[in-house]
Amino acid sequence: MRSTEGKRLGKGTWLDAPVHRSCPLCGGMKHQPLSGTMQHRLDLATVICQECSLVFTNPMPTEEVYSRFYTDAYSHYYGHITSWPTRAMEPQHVRQWLDALETIRPLNDLRLLEVGPGRGQFLYWARQRGAQVVGIEPSRDFANALAKEGLPCFNDSLEHIGSDRLGRFDVIAMFHVFEHFYDPQIALARIRSLLSARGLLIIEVPNILKPYRSLDHYFLRYVHPTNFSRQTLCGMLAK
Ligand SMILES: [Zn+2]
Structure with missing residues (x-):
């Protein structure tokens, strides 16, 4: 078995892959x-389906x-909170998304859920524009920091949080989150149950057809068990 930095962290044997x-x-x-390699030498095998x-x-x-990787090792690889963003002005990518959303529907009084808000940029600025926002954030550090800012946020996961705690939403947003789910179909079914009748879903994911750096050592990741293209993302949503 390869020696990797992944195996020395905690008790987890991250690279045992029996499923x-x-x-x-x-x-x-x-x-x-x-491919047989991934970012941070957390090497699992990546395959491409011959059907789809x-x-x-x-x-x-x-x-x-x-x-358990997320609770025990994720912050080692992907950073503790080092600098919390100022809320001086809307970041450009947040502004683009909120502007686009407002061409479809006014944000004022919309119920908006963000899954995995991280440092809360989208959540914060959506609320500034009048949306009633809430986040679901599995990282305790991020969830606590958002709570300190008065941003409503459950420290939980989409798959495990009880529906009675959430209600239904007009908008559900996931930025670079959907590729992390263990089973994206289960996550989507959960989202569907939380969307109101004319609800909107925003999903932003990395595009496997346009890897922004080396595929083997940067783009493919332990924490991205599914790598979408436009075609396969649309296929999954259609299903
Ligand atoms: Zn397939």
């Missing part, structure tokens, strides 16, 4: 290997191990 799975999009069993071309990690760690 061989069918394609999370089409259920197909035929796939071709694409979805790119995904296969085999996977168990769901329990994958969840």
Whole structure:
């Protein structure tokens, strides 16, 4: 077995991957290997489905191990809170999203949920424009920091939080979050149950067809078990 920095953290054996799975999009069993390396040398195998071309990690760690990675090791790889953003002005990418949203529907009094708000930029500025906002944030550090700013946020996961705590939403937003779910279909079903009848869903994900840096050592990640293109993302949403 390879020696990696991933294995020395905590008790978890992050790289044991006993779960061989069918394609999370089409259920197909035929796939071709694409890569054996990932960012931070947290190396799991990446495959491409021969039926629908979805790119995904296969085999996977168990769901329990994958969840524990987030609580025990994620902040080691992806940073503690070092500098909290000022709220002096809307960041450009937030402004673009909120402007686009307002061309469809006024934000005033909309119920808006962000899954994984992180440092809360979108949540904060959506509230400044009048939306009633709430976040679900699995990281305790981020959730506590948002609470200190008075931003409503559950320290929980989308899959496990009780529906009675949330109600229904006019807008649900996920920025670079959807590719993290252990099972994206289960996450989508959950989101569907939380959206109001004419609700809007915003999903932003990295595009596997346009990797912004090295595929093997940067773009493919332990924490991204599913890698979408426009086609496979639309396919999953249609399903
Ligand atoms: Zn497939």
